[in-house]
Amino acid sequence: MPVPPGRPHASVLHLDLDAFFAAVEQRDKPSLRGRPVVVGGVGNRGVVATASYEARVFGVRSAMSTREARARCPHAAYLRGRFDAYREASGIVMGILREVSPLVEPLSLDEAFVDLAVGERDLATDALAEVAEALRVRVADATGGLTASVGLASSKFVAKVASDLDKPDGLVVVPPGTERELLRPMAVTVIPGVGPATAERLRRAGVRTVADLEGLSVDELVRQVGRAHGRTLFDLARAVDPRPVVAEREAKSVSVESTYETDHTDLDVMSDILTRQASGVARRLADVGLSGRTVTIKVRLADFTTLNRSATLPAPVDTPGPIARVARTLLLDLAREVDLRGGVRLLGVGVAGLADWVQDDLFSTVDEPAPDEPTTAEAETAETPGDVDTGTPSPVPEPTAPPEWVPGADVEHDVHGRGWVWGAGRGLVTVRFETATSGPGPVRSLAADDPALRPWRRPSSTTGVDG
Structure with missing residues (x-):
């Protein structure tokens, strides 16, 4: 008798904000809308955190070295991340999700699971799809135009797979009972934890698709990838994923x-x-x-x-x-x-x-960083032992520029108003003066020590999109 894949209704929602870091930059920088944008390390030894869809056309991908990204797409805007802006946008989205259901499980700033089987909601597939579509519209309205791709299914695994099928700005609903049909033609790497090494072991065993994986017994999978991982793969190949959406995840x-x-x-x-x-x-x-x-x-x-x-x-x-x-x-x-x-x-x-699942080696193809070209910065001092802060993968600026004058950073000038740093060096800083609501603005090159120029800090009390 087949094992039921999950709950009897497609009430697990996975929301993934599209090209999140890059989308926030395009939202806040009108001159970059419709243009390739790469966020992450701006030096050659940096790492791409997110690439806009315009940059992805040229083959730029997350976790790629910035050197390779520049070779593929030299005309893109390469920006160091602005974590405060991302955190603010994420907070808006998570707040909206919690209005829909008390069971929201954030996975990162830009994605979360939501359990819609709460309260007296209609659990018919069409009714849940309407909830999901309304949620996408609310997110776009509240964040100044950020789009989200959403998957709706009977389990967390399938919902996450579904959200990736119609990017960007898509909604995919997997009706209960159709999960295995959806998964079978897909490459086995769609299953979390099947990275290059595991995929190669499975390939040697004749497994390339989820359908191939489904044909292996538990014992064979345990021989191939180990006991715990083998059991997990056996279940997921059959769309069996009973994990609940957990609102308060344990701090691990x-x-x-x-x-x-x-x-x-x-x-x-x-x-x-x-x-x-x-x-x-x-x-x-x-x-x-x-x-x-x-x-x-x-x-x-x-x-x-x-x-x-x-x-x-x-x-x-x-x-x-x-x-x-x-x-x-x-x-x-x-x-x-x-x-x-x-x-x-x-x-x-x-x-x-x-x-919950082991992932691939993020930097497996990136050279060892040289002492004078670190790949990661934007980390803050924690006031108490053990605190964990967060930042975005990026290099420190060139020694000739003050730390505030890194590409993408928000600045303000007494005469020209607010803008953002395009580049800096040799005692100069180039700024494009524009905001999210101003339209594309002019570019000015100023002295790096111009007393009228200063970093602009996002107000901590901000709850919406600031133009």
């Missing part, structure tokens, strides 16, 4: 830290320590079958001041290489701001924002 993190009898003062030694600790973190992640988006370092100085730096990546990681690279970069960022020569008595590495 995995970390390794050490306190030293003799304070460390050599940055190279500290980098080596972080590399070893990253391996320990990766082993612990492997033990529990998890991966995470946020890499954090913890540094305690000789005077017991404790500092944290963190960066949130565009996709989860679970292997030593990417964790170590981000950790070392964060240490270099910290060393530029704080004098570590007085001694460091504690070092630690952690990964938070954990996901």
